[in-house]
Amino acid sequence: MKRRRKTEEFRLHLLVCAGTGCVANHAFDIKEELQKEIARKKLSDEIGVVTTGCQGFCERGPIVIVQPDGIFYQRMKKKDIPHLVEEHLLKGRPVKELMYIPSPREAPVPKMMDIEFFKHQRLIILRNRGRLDPENIDEYIGFNGYQALEIALTRMTPERIIKEVKASGLRGRGGAGFPTGMKWDLCRREPGRIKYIICNGDEGDPGAFMDRSVLEADPHSVIEGMTIGARAISVHKGFVYVRSEYPLAVKRLKIALSQAEEYGLLGKDILGTNFDFDIEVVQGAGAFVCGEETALIASIEGKVGRPRQRPPYPSEKGLWGKPTNINNVETWANVPMIISRGAKWFSSIGTKTSKGTKIFSLVGKINNTGLVEVPMGITMREIIYDIGGGIPQGKEFKAVQTGGPSGGCIPKNMLDLPIDYESLTQAGSMMGSGGMIVMDEDTCMVDVARYFLNFTQEESCGKCPPCRMGTKHMVYTLDRKTKGKGREGDIQFLESIAENVKLSSLCGLGQTAPHPVLTTLRYFRDEYEAHIKEKRCPALVCKDLISYVIDDKLCGGCTVCAKNCPSDAISGEPKKIHTIDQQKCTKCGICITVCPPKFNAVKKVSPAVK
Amino acid sequence: MMRITINGKKCTARYGETVLQVAQRSGIRIPTLCHHKDLSPYGGCRLCIVDMKGKQTPLTACTLTAEDGMVIKTDTPRLRKLRRSTLQLILSEHPSACLICEREKDCDNFQECIKKSAVTFGCKSCPQNNKCELQDLVRDMDIKDLHFEFRYRNLETQRDDPFFDRDYNLCVLCGRCIRACHEIRHAHTLEFHHRGPKTLVGTAFDLPHLESGCQFCGACVDICPTGALRDRFSRYDGPPERTVKTTCMLCSIGCAVDLNVSNGKITCSTPHKDQICARGRFAIAPIVNHPRRITKPLMKKRDGVIEVEWDEALECVSQKLREHRNRTGFLFSPQLTVEAAENIYALGGSLSAKLAMPFLSNVPPRPLALSEIKGKAAMIIVNTDMVGDYSVLLLTLRRKMKDRATFIVIDAFARPSDRFADTVLKPNPGTEQKIVDVLCGPGRFPKESGISAAEIELAQRLVKGKKVYVLYDPSNSVIEKSSKSCKTFPLFSQPNALRISRMGFHCTHEEMLTSKNIDCLYLVGVAPKLERKYGTVIVQDCFLPDFDFDVFLPAATFAETDGQMVDIEDRTKRVRRAIEPIGRAMPDDMIVEAIARAMDLRLTKKSGKRKIVTKRATLRKTNRAYPLRLIVRENAYTYRGKTLSAILRGFDRLRHDRSAWINENTAKKFGLRDGARATIIGRRTSFIMPVKISSYLPQSTVLVFDHPSARRLKNEPVRLECTKS
Numbered sequence A: 001m002k003r004r005r006k007t008e009e010f011r012l013h014l015l016v017c018a019g020t021g022c023v024a025n026h027a028f029d030i031k032e033e034l035q036k037e038i039a040r041k042k043l044s045d046e047i048g049v050v051t052t053g054c055q056g057f058c059e060r061g062p063i064v065i066v067q068p069d070g071i072f073y074q075r076m077k078k079k080d081i082p083h084l085v086e087e088h089l090l091k092g093r094p095v096k097e098l099m100y101i102p103s104p105r106e107a108p109v110p111k112m113m114d115i116e117f118f119k120h121q122r123l124i125i126l127r128n129r130g131r132l133d134p135e136n137i138d139e140y141i142g143f144n145g146y147q148a149l150e151i152a153l154t155r156m157t158p159e160r161i162i163k164e165v166k167a168s169g170l171r172g173r174g175g176a177g178f179p180t181g182m183k184w185d186l187c188r189r190e191p192g193r194i195k196y197i198i199c200n201g202d203e204g205d206p207g208a209f210m211d212r213s214v215l216e217a218d219p220h221s222v223i224e225g226m227t228i229g230a231r232a233i234s235v236h237k238g239f240v241y242v243r244s245e246y247p248l249a250v251k252r253l254k255i256a257l258s259q260a261e262e263y264g265l266l267g268k269d270i271l272g273t274n275f276d277f278d279i280e281v282v283q284g285a286g287a288f289v290c291g292e293e294t295a296l297i298a299s300i301e302g303k304v305g306r307p308r309q310r311p312p313y314p315s316e317k318g319l320w321g322k323p324t325n326i327n328n329v330e331t332w333a334n335v336p337m338i339i340s341r342g343a344k345w346f347s348s349i350g351t352k353t354s355k356g357t358k359i360f361s362l363v364g365k366i367n368n369t370g371l372v373e374v375p376m377g378i379t380m381r382e383i384i385y386d387i388g389g390g391i392p393q394g395k396e397f398k399a400v401q402t403g404g405p406s407g408g409c410i411p412k413n414m415l416d417l418p419i420d421y422e423s424l425t426q427a428g429s430m431m432g433s434g435g436m437i438v439m440d441e442d443t444c445m446v447d448v449a450r451y452f453l454n455f456t457q458e459e460s461c462g463k464c465p466p467c468r469m470g471t472k473h474m475v476y477t478l479d480r481k482t483k484g485k486g487r488e489g490d491i492q493f494l495e496s497i498a499e500n501v502k503l504s505s506l507c508g509l510g511q512t513a514p515h516p517v518l519t520t521l522r523y524f525r526d527e528y529e530a531h532i533k534e535k536r537c538p539a540l541v542c543k544d545l546i547s548y549v550i551d552d553k554l555c556g557g558c559t560v561c562a563k564n565c566p567s568d569a570i571s572g573e574p575k576k577i578h579t580i581d582q583q584k585c586t587k588c589g590i591c592i593t594v595c596p597p598k599f600n601a602v603k604k605v606s607p608a609v610k
Numbered sequence B: 001m002m003r004i005t006i007n008g009k010k011c012t013a014r015y016g017e018t019v020l021q022v023a024q025r026s027g028i029r030i031p032t033l034c035h036h037k038d039l040s041p042y043g044g045c046r047l048c049i050v051d052m053k054g055k056q057t058p059l060t061a062c063t064l065t066a067e068d069g070m071v072i073k074t075d076t077p078r079l080r081k082l083r084r085s086t087l088q089l090i091l092s093e094h095p096s097a098c099l100i101c102e103r104e105k106d107c108d109n110f111q112e113c114i115k116k117s118a119v120t121f122g123c124k125s126c127p128q129n130n131k132c133e134l135q136d137l138v139r140d141m142d143i144k145d146l147h148f149e150f151r152y153r154n155l156e157t158q159r160d161d162p163f164f165d166r167d168y169n170l171c172v173l174c175g176r177c178i179r180a181c182h183e184i185r186h187a188h189t190l191e192f193h194h195r196g197p198k199t200l201v202g203t204a205f206d207l208p209h210l211e212s213g214c215q216f217c218g219a220c221v222d223i224c225p226t227g228a229l230r231d232r233f234s235r236y237d238g239p240p241e242r243t244v245k246t247t248c249m250l251c252s253i254g255c256a257v258d259l260n261v262s263n264g265k266i267t268c269s270t271p272h273k274d275q276i277c278a279r280g281r282f283a284i285a286p287i288v289n290h291p292r293r294i295t296k297p298l299m300k301k302r303d304g305v306i307e308v309e310w311d312e313a314l315e316c317v318s319q320k321l322r323e324h325r326n327r328t329g330f331l332f333s334p335q336l337t338v339e340a341a342e343n344i345y346a347l348g349g350s351l352s353a354k355l356a357m358p359f360l361s362n363v364p365p366r367p368l369a370l371s372e373i374k375g376k377a378a379m380i381i382v383n384t385d386m387v388g389d390y391s392v393l394l395l396t397l398r399r400k401m402k403d404r405a406t407f408i409v410i411d412a413f414a415r416p417s418d419r420f421a422d423t424v425l426k427p428n429p430g431t432e433q434k435i436v437d438v439l440c441g442p443g444r445f446p447k448e449s450g451i452s453a454a455e456i457e458l459a460q461r462l463v464k465g466k467k468v469y470v471l472y473d474p475s476n477s478v479i480e481k482s483s484k485s486c487k488t489f490p491l492f493s494q495p496n497a498l499r500i501s502r503m504g505f506h507c508t509h510e511e512m513l514t515s516k517n518i519d520c521l522y523l524v525g526v527a528p529k530l531e532r533k534y535g536t537v538i539v540q541d542c543f544l545p546d547f548d549f550d551v552f553l554p555a556a557t558f559a560e561t562d563g564q565m566v567d568i569e570d571r572t573k574r575v576r577r578a579i580e581p582i583g584r585a586m587p588d589d590m591i592v593e594a595i596a597r598a599m600d601l602r603l604t605k606k607s608g609k610r611k612i613v614t615k616r617a618t619l620r621k622t623n624r625a626y627p628l629r630l631i632v633r634e635n636a637y638t639y640r641g642k643t644l645s646a647i648l649r650g651f652d653r654l655r656h657d658r659s660a661w662i663n664e665n666t667a668k669k670f671g672l673r674d675g676a677r678a679t680i681i682g683r684r685t686s687f688i689m690p691v692k693i694s695s696y697l698p699q700s701t702v703l704v705f706d707h708p709s710a711r712r713l714k715n716e717p718v719r720l721e722c723t724k725s
């Protein structure tokens, strides 16, 4: 066995976040520089530098945390490092300038756990995020890793494991929220000697990176969860299907697998209990629809990733026709905690129907974008305002899209909705895999619906007409509206196609694709009507429905706009009021940005002026 | 037995049946499009949706397995609405102007679209008009107008392949062609490409079918519910007025085909129930209706060849036969009905004339005991193009063994299409028997075969403990059984082999053509190479021969003939005429009867003198002057002595079987390019052929499909010379 440097040997640890956001902001350069500087100061024996998985606060990357003090440094630059090492590491004086400052008027917050973004989170799945090196199994074991596996394998029968998972109330985190224990039980009861389990890490939703973060930050928790599940269902072969765009996740997973095998925690005769289990990593085919379980199975089988009609469900006829249990990455990662801390503890978190925590990826018009893990039942307001820090530039919140491109838009008056599977479904959206896209007042809901629908339309596998053509016609209609060609009756037309697509499509993709349209129609119907009847875009977004005009009361005649207009559409002389020739204007919007703030004379108006 | 309720009606369901099957059996109609009884459930078109008690969302009946106690509704207002809407969506990507035109009927009367709408978009110009399942659905669901903007894909019709065109503008993406190709034919030629509304059916990398492993069986064409795939020959013939079930006589399998007849013309031939091959699907109608077919008697007179009346032709023939009597030689094709062969025997017998054996090989045929083959067995295929020549047999074998079969191909000329086999061995020609020996019984490692020990071991492992059947092409090699657990069957690609060989022969073709005792040749459906002048040459055929003759008697094709054929299993099958012979052609048996009548002979059935003697082929060594070996393989793509490729261009492109096949190195050595004309020179004769270069061929060999001149050089060493054109 290879000797790894033990964690306890150092006085201080610097945890450099190596999540995707931070890496994109040169986290590895920071790490290298830190190591160099520490060596220069001859501190290499006292201070260790490790990389960790995503800390979640991607907005503020690159992030370095000093442990055990828990000091949180953010937006690190290479040039800050000598100062930091000198001050904090050598002299013990934390550096204020590098700490998190919520807003210009507030004081810096030194400790991670005092930052609003982290304060409201509850880490179960991401318990190890940012505190261990995902490429080192010893650290995982150091934080009680693989204890649950030992309990499950040596002290519990498979039935007992399933009972525990059922009692915990854990539901699938991949979308539909099917009770996990029940799913395992179904698969276990299916006759046949050969069965499989699959971990679904396809994560095709744009903007979602929950699963990636779990796989990158804590791959062992997924492996441990799968091994426990394998024992419960009596399976000896598992697959992790990882999206092909996640090479780091694949790398870390593979390292983790070989380490687990080395330690006898995977492979033959696990922990001497005579139980064999193997995990294979499969790289995805790169299509959104491959995340759908039957398509994913086809893809692992080497076929084209297209869904097929269920029933039969994978638990009856799955991979190569054998009973197969498929769960999401996050679902699997919950399992070890349920086993080690008990179903009772787990079910004490969350709401009546939805237990535990859920990871959301917070993106869009929000101050703190990033990855957050929160208990079920938390309100949208808490997530957006307390954790997310509200909407930038003091703008008004308008809606949040949950559940990825095929989820729905939840409006402002539902901000106090406690989030769980049922409440989201009732609101016309869904939990999905946990994407949250926040929209501010400058968002046109018709345009948003078109945007999401266009995504699903392109990602439809093309097998069934309701999804293949229904979504296409919905996009046509929406497109028409944003171009000012909306017709009377379009809304009813949209509703009727939406109903067909929802009810007749083969797989979840088609069945959920109309959600953005249906929810925006439900909550923002007036915007649709404005588009159709008045040819007006209330949010001033749809290019064909707006015009740029110069307010003659405000225009100072500075000529800046006229000089900058690329299409020579603005006429006017110095000190005189300028006007925009709507015939020539291409609506590029340059004039509005160049008009000096003291005049602020260029305005967008809708409907367009002739 | 399970009980399920459909629309309040109690139905019984068998284990494993789908709700759709139960409904259809119980006379309840559920609209379908992507479903086909011979294919696996797909659930793509969403038209067969039904409501199940206890389920909120509708389910597709074609994929739903019936379970005891299920309560199903197939016809609620909600389902009707959803179905109509789905069909509307399908029509939005399918040209459908004519489908809903209220003046549709008028078009038939005026032979033109009365609305002057673009005719390319409508049904009137679609080959599937009146056969199309979409038309049926539109009628059944009473769709009167279109809800959605029509989205024309604007694709070019693909016409580069033989036999069928593909216009994917009409495709509704039901996937039936793809499933047929994969599940029924195991050809894996077609696949879906792209995603979403851009989804299309096509071959890998959009290559032509010719380069995609297509067998041109037409299964996809016949299963397509729309006009997207269309048989080029019959595309505008509409649905047949009637079909006549007959037996295809183009090979020894004898598939049941339906001859489609419209306006007294055979428009095409389609599989009766089961599968057929490219010949049965795409050769029959074009042969019958071929523009070069001769349907009137001809005679050579002083001023050339002229048309004559049957009486005159018969008179002349009977006079000539009377004249030559036992100095007459009969050569005939096995592709005649049994009755015709018997009559020829009788006529020959009463004249004491000589009859030649019509096969390339001299191995006695044996019935293929298909009924014996079942379960786990190993099939060793020697020197046979299973996919090209015996695709239907291969499908039968697979089915019999429920896909548990092991296939081993032993063939120096193994083709890319042989990848169906578990292993392919490419031994040096002439060593096949040794490999069979070492695989099935006592035998030593055949070093001279050029096969490595590891490959042999792998093959040995594959056959171990299984019953072994060896199927081989007898035209080159004779494979004898080497142990009790192994049976060998020579495969004769021509029909009637078993029946004719029982009647016996006097000599082989070669012997007849070199015999000094023959003055008069009577040729029925054969086209040999005549090396010398004869007193009289009588030809009874469908196409003109390329040598001089005295009398030409126009024969009917098997599609215009009643009679019998004997297949590879020695089963007798009925051949039925679908139409009266074209022009003044006559069925072969009747022509012979007419001759006998004209000669006042009574036709008595009499056997020939000689039986077939098995002769092992001896391969002559190659040498400096003749460094290549000529291998002549039987050509299974012939009709009455002519290769199909000589008559139909499509087959020429598919088969290239009138070329000499060599590999790249040989081509380089003799300075030949693909398609160049080469003279193939042996010690006894030489002939000219274009060459076809292919990488899968072995070194130092030239492969030629049965060809009159090549027969004389079979297994001999030859050399090539580039022919200046």
Ligand SMILES: Cc1cc2nc3c(=O)[nH]c(=O)nc-3n(C[C@H](O)[C@H](O)[C@H](O)COP(=O)(O)O)c2cc1C
Pocket (backbone or CB within 6 Å): A171, A172, A173, A174, A175, A176, A177, A178, A180, A200, A201, A202, A203, A204, A205, A288, A289, A290, A291, A292, A293, A294, A326, A327, A328, A329, A331, A433, A507, A508, A509
């Ligand atoms: C279009 C589509 C995409 C999906 N993508 C994913 C995905 O990326 N990851 C995932 O875990 N589940 C995805 N699912 C859900 C899976 O089909 C399946 O329900 C899930 O993996 C089951 O795991 P769970 O029970 O743990 O939720 C998708 C479903 C659909 C219809």
Ligand code: SF4
Pocket (backbone or CB within 6 Å): A289, A307, A308, A459, A460, A461, A462, A463, A464, A465, A467, A468, A505, A506, A507, A508, A509, A510, A511
């Ligand atoms: S609903 Fe869409 S993605 Fe799903 S099978 Fe149908 S076409 Fe494919």
Ligand code: SF4
Pocket (backbone or CB within 6 Å): B177, B180, B181, B182, B185, B187, B188, B189, B190, B209, B213, B214, B215, B216, B217, B218, B219, B220, B221
């Ligand atoms: S003709 Fe036969 S082999 Fe060729 S694509 Fe169609 S089904 Fe497949």
Ligand code: SF4
Pocket (backbone or CB within 6 Å): B170, B171, B172, B173, B174, B175, B176, B177, B178, B201, B220, B223, B224, B225, B226, B228, B229
């Ligand atoms: S070509 Fe015909 S059979 Fe094939 S998918 Fe299209 S409509 Fe269906």
Ligand code: SF4
Pocket (backbone or CB within 6 Å): B248, B249, B250, B251, B252, B253, B254, B255, B276, B277, B278, B279, B280, B281, B391, B392
């Ligand atoms: S396999 Fe033989 S009998 Fe069958 S269709 Fe083809 S040529 Fe005709």
Ligand code: FES
Pocket (backbone or CB within 6 Å): B031, B032, B033, B034, B035, B042, B043, B044, B045, B046, B047, B048, B049, B060, B061, B062, B063
């Ligand atoms: S026939 Fe059932 S979905 Fe097409």
